[in-house]
Amino acid sequence: MKMEILKRLQLPDHLKPLPSDEANLRFGDIYSDHMLLMDYFDGRWRNPRIEPFGPLLMSPAAMVLHYSQTIFEGLKCYRHSDGRLALFRPRDNFRRLNGSAERMAIPLLDDAFLLTALKELLKIDGRWVPSHPGSALYIRPFVIATEPHLGVRPAREYLFMIITGPVGPYYKEGFAPIKIFVESCYSRSAPGGLGAVKAGASYANSLLATEKAAQKGYTQLLWLDSCEHRFIEEVGSMNMFFVIDGKIVTSPLENGTILPGLTRASVLTVAAKLGLPAEERPLEITELIEAQKNGRLSEAFGSGTAAVISPVGLLHYREQDYTVADGQVGKITQTLYDELVSIQYGHKPDPYGWVEIID
Ligand SMILES: Cc1ncc(COP(=O)(O)O)c(C=O)c1O
Incomplete structure (x- = not known):
């Protein structure tokens, strides 16, 4: 079944300023303007949507908060010198996400759809992909168990999300040993x-x-x-x-x-x-x-x-x-x-x- 991605975009004058110093980006501190969300309930993934990046509202009984039923991935989008944006092995990341889902008793996702959805998100937030050598846009897809329930069993409700943000080298040493x-x-x-x-x-x-x-x-x-x-x-x-x-x-x-x-x-x-x-x-x-x-x-x-x-x-x-x-x-x-x-x-x-x- 083909799912349409609803888009509620940030107003142009609410867009965040890009980092002023691309040469000194750290890892995992800055987030782009938008995020992708998709719900799972009543036995299927549904409601894929792109929204302004912002906090989540969740029950304090959400199962992820108690039993850590959560998985994630990490991949990067690079800016080529001709300005084009390129992902590195994204299909393999989404395949591995499904491997993690299976092991953590999380319902599997349609990995082809996830790639389409990621590309949509990157088209909207493409300006966040830095061009300084060694920098990239880090992409963090993840799933959390959102069902409010305190019994120990796999949840019946989940949230899949992708957030992104520009990053520099992971280690402060850069490419030094x-x-x-x-x-x-x-x-x-x-x-x-x-x-x-x-x-x-x-x-x-x-x-x-x-x-x-x-x-x-x-x-x-x-x-x-x-x-x-x-x-x-x-x-x-x-x-x-x-x-x-x-x-x-x-x-x-x-x-x-x-x-x-x-x-x-x-x-x-x-x-x-x-x-x-x-x-x-x-x-x-x-x-x-x-x-x-x-x-x-x-x-x-x-x-x-x-x-x-x-x-x-x-x-x-x-x-x-x-x-x-x-x-x-x-x-x-x-x-x-x-x-x-x-x-x-x-x-x-x-x-x-x-x-x-x-x-
Ligand atoms: C424990 C662990 N090992 C290895 C890796 C390297 O995996 P990859 O090359 O897919 O990023 C990662 C990062 O994802 C990791 O978290």
């Missing part, structure tokens, strides 16, 4: 848990450990497996890659404890195209530390929509700091970053079909 704390006490996700989906609850669970690491001066946490704290999993909002003996290594996804990052998948595809050897295999933290000690670990980087590629210059494990090679950005890290960013910003043609132009 970050310092990572290897967590050997807290756990992010267990087999059968929520690790492979984007559920708000997972991120709430990560806050305390991340905060403790931040207080010690580390930008992010590297999570190990929850059973033995032995195998490397991923970083707070990035998948991890290491270059050992000249080969790119990243943890496999089979256990369902790691988020299947779209940037991770893109890195693996680009590496194959560029002839860079890469493998997905379990990697023990002790093997990594050994490789660092005998000079076989030459690079480390994280991958994710927010930071794209983030070089890692230092790992902290059990009271000790380990510098990754010379602590600078490695050659493979730089090559992969340049390749991905060139495709995202349209500086190079996209041979993979990842870029979706909004026209």
Whole structure:
């Protein structure tokens, strides 16, 4: 069934001023003029609409407030030098949103419709897509359980929304190497848990450990497996890659404890195209530390929509700091970053079909 998107647009003289300093945008502080909403009740998604960005009215008994039945996605819209707006792998984000919905007992959404709706929103708020190098419009689709009910069961009413806002680099370090704390006490996700989906609850669970690491001066946490704290999993909002003996290594996804990052998948595809050897295999933290000690670990980087590629210059494990090679950005890290960013910003043609132009 085709759904019409109702539009109630902001009055022109109520539009917000664009950020005055695009070069110094932070992550996640500023929102565009409009948002997209869609309700679910009586067994189907309905009433898609675009409205001025603003607060929600919700019952204090809304189930999301009590049992965290909520999921989200994160993707970006880039401004190409010819002014055109381009999304990066949006279909994959909406597919993953449905994977998260399924795991969190949320009714599935029509992902083709979501892409149409997102494009409508971006046509209205296109002026918010910044053009400064490294900046983009961050897009946050999410679903919350709105039914007022305190019994524990899947809700029968939901709200789907998309909000957007211009962003700069995710880490204050920008593309400079970050310092990572290897967590050997807290756990992010267990087999059968929520690790492979984007559920708000997972991120709430990560806050305390991340905060403790931040207080010690580390930008992010590297999570190990929850059973033995032995195998490397991923970083707070990035998948991890290491270059050992000249080969790119990243943890496999089979256990369902790691988020299947779209940037991770893109890195693996680009590496194959560029002839860079890469493998997905379990990697023990002790093997990594050994490789660092005998000079076989030459690079480390994280991958994710927010930071794209983030070089890692230092790992902290059990009271000790380990510098990754010379602590600078490695050659493979730089090559992969340049390749991905060139495709995202349209500086190079996209041979993979990842870029979706909004026209
Ligand atoms: C836990 C986690 N891992 C990895 C990623 C990277 O995923 P993607 O490359 O799709 O942004 C993210 C960000 O979405 C994340 O939250």
